[in-house]
Amino acid sequence: MxxxxxxxxxxxxxxxxxxxxxxxxxxxxxxxxxxxxxxxxxxxxxxxxxxxxxxxxxxxxxxxxxxxxxxxxxxxxxxxxxxxxxxxxxxxxxxxxxxxxxxxxxxxxxxTPSLQWFRTDRIAVFFGVVLFTGLLLWFTYHARSGRQMFIRRIAGLEAVDEAIGRATEMGKPIMYIPGISSMEDVATIASVQILAQVAKKAGEYGTRLMVPNRDPIVMAVAQEIVKESYNQIGRPDLYIQDDIYYVTYSQFGYAAAVSGIMLRERPAANFLLGMFYAESLILSETGNTTGAIQIAGTDSDAQLPFFITSCDYTLIGEELYAASVYLSREPMLLGSLKAQDFAKAAVLALILIGTLLSIAGDTQFAGAFR
Amino acid sequence: MAGMKGLDRTIIYWGVAFSIVIPLLWPIGFSTEVTSQVRDIHRFIEQMPESSAVLMSFDYEPATIAELDPMAAAFLKHLFQRRARVMGMTLLPGGVGLAENLLRQEAAIAGMEYGRNWLFLGYIPDGTAAMLRMGEDVAMVFPTDQYGTALDSFPMMRGVKSYRNMGLVICLSSTAMPQLWAQYAHDRYGAAVAVGATAVEAVRLYPYHDSGQLVGFLGGLKGAAEYETLIQTPGDGIRGMDAQTISHLFIVMMVVLGNIGYAATKWRGRAGASTGRNHAPVA
Amino acid sequence: MFRRTLPMILAFTVGVFMIVQFFVPHPQLQMLYNMVLDWKQVVFGCVLIVGTMTLIRHHALRVRFRKQGYGYSIIALASLFAMVLAAIFWGIETGPYSWLFTNVQVPGQATMFSLLGFFIATAAYRSFRARNVTATLLLLSGVIVMLGRVPAGENMVIGGVSLADLATWILDYPNTAAKRGILIGVGLGMTSTALKIIIGIEQSYLGKGE
Missing domain, CATH: 2.60.40.10 (Immunoglobulins)
Known part of the structure; x- marks a missing residue:
């Protein structure tokens, strides 16, 4: 430059x-x-x-x-x-x-003005992206070769079958809420990935699945995913487009509508997975009063306490992103989890080094990450 | 006391209702202390050059007016006192009416002129795209104000192209908008960002303030009350502190009673093992 | 081709472009980037129309087939059209639209939000139990923050430390530390998901199964 x-x-x-x-x-x-x-x-x-x-x-x-x-x-x-x-x-x-x-x-x-070809102020981010991509490719490659990878038990995901089974036994529907954010939110992407697995299991049991949406783009993606999931298990007849619908873009208008649906339709299982804001407690408490089994998950840390209080199982932070991998057990995707673990170890090491150097009076190391 | 364990939840609801309504009808007059997150914004605005351009995004809908309107009003009062040039906008369709009314009301009180001291840009869909685009050129996102007049025809927009030319960006929100403003407007374009958030969402803003991504933030009604204290203009924030205090005391009292009931049940040896489910205790 | 390959090529191209433009400030790239943002807004606007059409269809079908609770669908449709017509004929700044907004939508939504106060009370009552050491710590922190964040509690003193300072300390340190921990994990998870989509390892968003 x-x-x-x-x-x-x-x-x-x-x-x-x-x-x-x-x-x-x-x-x-x-x-x-x-x-x-x-x-x-x-x-x-x-x-x-x-x-x-x-x-x-x-x-x-x-x-x-x-x-x-x-x-x-x-x-x-x-x-x-x-x-x-x-x-x-x-x-x-x-x-x-x-x-x-x-x-x-x-x-x-x-x-005199001049053109810069590279943003040197983002050099730390650049190296981070390169290293993380390298780790991801490396572990994915190893996973393809058939090497077994350990993934710890996540109680909330183990309970997905139980929740769908319960709804089937009771002859009641399942409600899946993919959060209230847009498709560009990674939590929403993770949520629709889990929706694919939930739809397949619900389809296998022949249980009705309802997906009210706050974002029209998420609605379109959810419709496509549920339809495809039913096709894959050979039950395209189960797909009802009208069950995956748009409610409103208003945050609390959505909370009011979904709470009303919960009280009227009394779904036996509620999945609240994705990005949630202040409406999270309204949704989960209403579900709690109807006696539904509730599985929640969000990376919105401010809402986690509410879900933990009102839901039976809660996926915390990155567990939400790991959920689709956990449910599908696809080896290549398991490799990406391993890459995440190593990257996290690297971040922790950097934090530790930075803290020690800062205590010792060094400012250059921490300054490089600004 | 063991009966507390199966308390009907409607009793708690009635208690909350009374603890809010009674102090609103018969005020007590509590005063509040100011936290550093709020003081930092006040100091920043005080130190801004006079007539700085400030972008104020009303990213909330009618649902959260109780918490966010008092903050917005307090910010506007202070900004107009400092003769700042305020550009109002919203990223939510339901925010148009709220922003417009509040801007008009506060501008009228301060005697500010439309187009010279303040203007309303209106609503733009897709928040993140708009935030990023305004880092390049505000006029590309809002070629005109809410009423169709070209932006460059307003005297207050002279020299204001992007965040670079703004003294401060303020976001008022009940969702994740503040983090997005911090990540896009501040991290990407270097804008100074201050936030007013609902109490529920404010808890997640501490790391952003510590790292300097946010100038500061107002959390819930208390944040509004603190800001009103700083600008020495009591408003709905300070008025709401009585209700908030009494309702908090009521909840703490219920938690204490619940624990006494729980301890009594346990002492009698009737407490069962945890089921892992959260349903039973409140009927 | 159109269901899998093309979307994957698009995801890869746009994803790589967005990464490159983040590091290279060349005006041509910035122009393309601005174009992407413009298109995003156009697509969003169009999809809002699609969403509204779906909403109308959903409720119209409920009314047509007299499904349980179809009366609510009639109210939803009537409200939707009333607001649209009021805006078309009288504008949004004055007249029926503004009246309905101020007197129906504002109190209605504010009421929904205020329910949080009631739900938080029951949730706190239910969960803040001194079952063990960690639950007791949670209980104490909750009570300190609740009291320390309101005027009456700010002046209370425990062991020479004011409750306000204790509440601020809890929010500034243990709370921020825990949130940072979650944020780091979330950040890596987000990056990983984005990279998996760009590289094409993750395809379930296209409806692909095992």
């Missing part, structure tokens, strides 16, 4: 007796070029002179264009970003003070 910074300090004021100011023009860092950052020490009216009328910023470039005003400045301003500039072109800026009878240049500085 090229930095071109010219810091020129100019003291010009003579007649008015006002103070000169520090002024610098630097190429805006980590951008695609065409921009300069102007910084100066804030000017107080009294420091310049009580009689000053206004402050202005002027620009001249080397292309022969006349000197032009870029902005009116307020007292107290200290930065300005000049954009849509030509890379490699040198620009000169002046801060002017207008007095009743005279105009005075307070400071002048020059700068």
């Amino acid at each position: 090229t930095y071109s910074a010219f810091s020129v300090f100019l003291s010009v004021l003579v007649a008015t007796g006002a103070a000169a100011i520090d002024f610098e023009v630097v190429d805006t860092p980590h951008d695609g070029g065409g921009s300069l950052t102007l910084r100066w020490e804030p000017v107080a009216r009294s420091a310049v002179a009580e009689s000053v009328i206004s402050l202005g910023l002027f620009r001249t470039d080397g292309s022969g264009e006349p000197r032009g005003k870029r902005a009116d400045l307020a007292f107290g301003d200290s930065t300005f970003f000049d954009e849509r500039l030509t890379n490699g072109q040198r620009y000169t800026y002046e801060i002017e003070a207008v007095f009743p009878s005279t105009i005075t240049v307070l400071a002048r500085a020059e700068g």
